[in-house]
Amino acid sequence: MMSASQKSYFHRVAEMTPTEFWINTALQADLEYYLYQGAVGNTSNPTHIPTALSNDKNMWYPVIDDILKSNFELTNDEVANLVLQKITSRSLSMFKPLYNQSKGKHGYVAIQGNPFTNEDLKLVIKESEVFSKLGENVAVKIQSTESGIKAVEYLTGQGLNTICTKGFSVAQGIAMAEAYERGLNKTDAAPVCYVVNIAGILDDYLNEKIRELGMSIDLSYIRYAGVSMNRKLYQIFKKNNYKARLMFGGSRQPYHFTDLVGGDVAITISPSQAKPLIDENPPVVTRIDVETPSDILKVLEEIPDFCKAYYEDELYPSEFKDFGPCVKFQKACEEGYMKTLSIIESRRRMVI
Numbered sequence: 254m255m256s257a258s259q260k261s262y263f264h265r266v267a268e269m270t271p272t273e274f275w276i277n278t279a280l281q282a283d284l285e286y287y288l289y290q291g292a293v294g295n296t297s298n299p300t301h302i303p304t305a306l307s308n309d310k311n312m313w314y315p316v317i318d319d320i321l322k323s324n325f326e327l328t329n330d331e332v333a334n335l336v337l338q339k340i341t342s343r344s345l346s347m348f349k350p351l352y353n354q355s356k357g358k359h360g361y362v363a364i365q366g367n368p369f370t371n372e373d374l375k376l377v378i379k380e381s382e383v384f385s386k387l388g389e390n391v392a393v394k395i396q397s398t399e400s401g402i403k404a405v406e407y408l409t410g411q412g413l414n415t416i417c418t419k420g421f422s423v424a425q426g427i428a429m430a431e432a433y434e435r436g437l438n439k440t441d442a443a444p445v446c447y448v449v450n451i452a453g454i455l456d457d458y459l460n461e462k463i464r465e466l467g468m469s470i471d472l473s474y475i476r477y478a479g480v481s482m483n484r485k486l487y488q489i490f491k492k493n494n495y496k497a498r499l500m501f502g503g504s505r506q507p508y509h510f511t512d513l514v515g516g517d518v519a520i521t522i523s524p525s526q527a528k529p530l531i532d533e534n535p536p537v538v539t540r541i542d543v544e545t546p547s548d549i550l551k552v553l554e555e556i557p558d559f560c561k562a563y564y565e566d567e568l569y570p571s572e573f574k575d576f577g578p579c580v581k582f583q584k585a586c587e588e589g590y591m592k593t594l595s596i597i598e599s600r601r602r603m604v605i
Contacts, residue, residue, distance in 0.1 A: 262530045263291035269537045275521035279305035293359035296521045300589030317600045329594045345388040352390040365394035368586035374400045385413045394418045397425040399570040402432045409436025416447045421578040424568040426486045430495040451503030452479025458578040480512045481545040515539030
């Protein structure tokens with residue numbers, strides 16, 4: 254048995270708090286390493302898939318080639334969907350022992366489909382039903398948008414696990430949690446639902462917006478923006494006793510994890526932010542309930558898009574999709590997906 258001094262940061266977080274550590278990657282070596290380091294779940298998005306294909310090419314290029322040789326008439330989008338399922342299935346098998354040991358509390362793996370069709374409600378539902386057959390520990394990513402609200406309510410009612418992604422505001426988090434509640438009222442099943450709010454990308458977006466608008470705001474204050482948003486949403490989840498599980502994501506700095514530790518939440522971070530925490534092995538400190546200093550909050554409130562993210566009545570569901578950080582993240586996912594299609598097309602030319 255390891256002594257307290259030998260245990261990694263994430264193992265100690267799990268022992269001392271209800272906070273869950275999830276790893277945000279599709280790379281096989283990363284998954285193996287961070288499972289050992291205490292990750293209890295795995296998320297990824299379309300930006301991770303081409304990285305996995307390129308870095309684990311000895312594993313995935315033969316898969317692409319076999320699909321093309323057997324079904325050359327498939328479009329690149331259809332091949333990409335099948336490859337995504339193969340990648341996810343491997344991750345599901347890696348996390349399944351944890352799922353079994355925890356009796357379904359841990360061990361979930363996310364899957365996210367074609368970002369160009371993620372607002373097509375009928376297609377998203379059909380795709381989600383296919384993805385959900387990959388394993389009982391799979392959770393389908395659904396957009397935190399107006400159409401996503403309908404999708405989560407319906408899929409929950411069908412007993413399917415979901416992760417509400419692309420959340421950058423308190424209003425989105427509330428809307429998705431309430432959609433899940435409505436879905437639960439339509440089923441005797443108990444599917445899980447994680448509602449994601451993304452601090453790091455919000456911070457990136459606000460930095461860009463300040464420069465664009467020429468605002469004379471100390472950029473160091475932005476360090477508090479996403480964290481403040483997440484802390485507020487956490488308090489609302491506790492007050493309203495929502496059944497959905499809150500997940501924080503989009504890490505850009507280790508503090509996007511450490512400043513939110515202590516809550517009954519999941520936090521998904523990338524290897525680039527997780528590794529420094531493992532190396533440093535800092536003390537575990539509960540910070541989820543820390544209040545943002547009023548002078549800093551007052552400065553942040555000068556930024557219109559911070560107010561939209563922070564205050565629950567500043568955004569309507571019809572506005573979610575076009576909220577600045579949502580657009581930024583959507584573009585990144587689309588670019589990642591196009592890289593996947595490019596890889597598939599290059600393999601297609603080689604198997605002709």
